Amino acid sequence: MSQSPINWVEGIPSGTSAVGTFPGFAQSTWTAMAQGMSTELFWPGVGGGSSLSAGVLQPGGSRVFVGTQSQSSNSAVGDILGRGMYWSDRSELVVYDSAGTHLGGSPFAVHYGTSPSIVTQLSSLSRAVYTQFTGTVVLGSGVTTTTINVSFPTQFVGSGLPLGFYPIYITASSNSSGQGNYQVTVTSQTSSGFTATASLLSVSGTTSLSGATIMWQALFRTATA
Amino acid sequence: MPWNDKKPQGTDPLSEYPSMLTNQLTSIASAMEQHFYWTVGSGRSAGIPALSTVTGSARAYFGPQSQVSSSTATNLLKAQAGRLMLTSDTTRFYMIQGNSSATTGTGPVLLGSDHIVANYGASFVTVQTDTRWLEQCGVTSGVSCFVNTHVAFPSQYSVTPIVQVTCSAQSSGSVAMAFLTGLDKSGFTVTVSPAPTTITASPLSTAVYWISTGTVAL
Numbered sequence: 001m002s003q004s005p006i007n008w009v010e011g012i013p014s015g016t017s018a019v020g021t022f023p024g025f026a027q028s029t030w031t032a033m034a035q036g037m038s039t040e041l042f043w044p045g046v047g048g049g050s051s052l053s054a055g056v057l058q059p060g061g062s063r064v065f066v067g068t069q070s071q072s073s074n075s076a077v078g079d080i081l082g083r084g085m086y087w088s089d090r091s092e093l094v095v096y097d098s099a100g101t102h103l104g105g106s107p108f109a110v111h112y113g114t115s116p117s118i119v120t121q122l123s124s125l126s127r128a129v130y131t132q133f134t135g136t137v138v139l140g141s142g143v144t145t146t147t148i149n150v151s152f153p154t155q156f157v158g159s160g161l162p163l164g165f166y167p168i169y170i171t172a173s174s175n176s177s178g179q180g181n182y183q184v185t186v187t188s189q190t191s192s193g194f195t196a197t198a199s200l201l202s203v204s205g206t207t208s209l210s211g212a213t214i215m216w217q218a219l220f221r222t223a224t225a
Numbered sequence: 226m227p228w229n230d231k232k233p234q235g236t237d238p239l240s241e242y243p244s245m246l247t248n249q250l251t252s253i254a255s256a257m258e259q260h261f262y263w264t265v266g267s268g269r270s271a272g273i274p275a276l277s278t279v280t281g282s283a284r285a286y287f288g289p290q291s292q293v294s295s296s297t298a299t300n301l302l303k304a305q306a307g308r309l310m311l312t313s314d315t316t317r318f319y320m321i322q323g324n325s326s327a328t329t330g331t332g333p334v335l336l337g338s339d340h341i342v343a344n345y346g347a348s349f350v351t352v353q354t355d356t357r358w359l360e361q362c363g364v365t366s367g368v369s370c371f372v373n374t375h376v377a378f379p380s381q382y383s384v385t386p387i388v389q390v391t392c393s394a395q396s397s398g399s400v401a402m403a404f405l406t407g408l409d410k411s412g413f414t415v416t417v418s419p420a421p422t423t424i425t426a427s428p429l430s431t432a433v434y435w436i437s438t439g440t441v442a443l
Contacts, residue, residue, distance in 0.1 A: 012440050022233070023233045023235045024235070027230060028333065030249065041259075043228070051228055051252070053230060055256030057282060057284040059284060060286035060309070061287060062283040062285070062309070064309070064320075079276075081276060088322070091320075093320055099354050100354025101443060103357045105318055105334050105336025109341050110342040111341050120273070133346065153345060153347070157428065171405055173404070173405035173407075173408060201418075214386045215405075217438060
């Protein structure tokens with residue numbers, strides 16, 4: 001289905017048009033303009049808007065570029081800024097910024113919803129986002145047991161958090177020869193970070209180690225959207 | 226200046242025509258400049274959406290989740306490809322594809338929600354343009370004890386990612402621990418060994434579950 005074309009005439013008035021036809025022509029022109037504009041904008045008259053709302057976009061009254069990723073080009077200046085493009089071959093939305101192109105949305109993004117404690121206890125927070133932080137801690141040479149303290153860049157909102165309130169994942173690497181493996185255990189966690197203990201396991205017949213890396217990953221909800 | 230589509234009348238004096246036309250043109254310009262360049266800027270920019278700072282010129286559909294499917298091209302008079310919708314009851318953000326082809330078909334595509342996970346790495350300052358966070362995961366079976374097993378990422382990262390590994394207990398009840406012994410942008414090396422305190426039997430091999438988080442080009 002398509003909308004009927006508006007009665008838009010650009011060839012009138014001409015130099016031979018009668019003056020008496022102008023009132024009717026002018027009114028039909030205003031009506032045609034209002035009809036055309038009111039498809040996407042509020043407009044007085046047929047558009048259903050008042051003079052105050054004239055020109056305001058109706059819901060859905062915007063469209064982003066639609067095309068393949070190869071057709072995407074960001075000059076990073078001028079009228080391209082702030083525009084969005086939907087990559088039809090990848091089903092993803094990108095937005096154009098002066099510094100480059102950002103991913104605006106994707107059906108492949110992860111939507112968190114498996115932890116009732118996080119979801120329900122902070123559901124009243126407006127502008128809250130699920131936030132994942134990752135990082136590394138490099139252990140020194142010859143460490144057999146050590147305490148690891150990690151501070152998050154932003155604070156999780158909450159108080160009296162029990163251990164396990166938000167999930168933390170930790171894996172330790174060994175050195176290039178595979179000597180010396182660490183067992184890492186989370187011992188406490190707060191709204192701003194966590195503490196873990198790394199203990200060397202002499203599973204490969206050595207107690208010396210250099211260059212081992214502790215990789216951590218934490219997922220929780222913040223109010224810093 | 227109010228828009229008036231009832232003027233001029235056939236009986237109006239000619240002297241009213243100039244002010245009538247001026248009023249209409251002013252009304253059009255005022256309305257168009259809500260979201261578009263019109264008289265502001267050069268003539269070449271007239272009609273281009275303005276870079277809004279108060280009320281944005283990109284307005285999505287807004288309604289309950291049940292209306293998402295009714296926003297497709299088959300049910301409305303307007304062409305729908307390229308339009309967006311924010312649901313009022315589920316806080317989800319959709320792209321309306323219309324009849325365009327895509328990897329996910331022709332229906333609305335979920336682009337985001339208030340349950341989406343934002344990954345910041347270890348600091349807010351590491352966010353880069355033209356990159357995306359990519360999380361990959363998998364299961365590698367048959368990893369033998371004390372033998373390095375290499376796992377290649379399906380997609381190579383731009384920088385060395387964060388990797389988490391764990392391994393499953395065998396049906397015999399034997400328990401093993403997984404350790405990373407190597408890592409770079411293209412993959413990692415893992416080895417497993419019997420757990421020192423809970424061992425009931427030495428596992429010959431086990432499955433390793435892994436998940437990696439890092440950045441790739443957009």
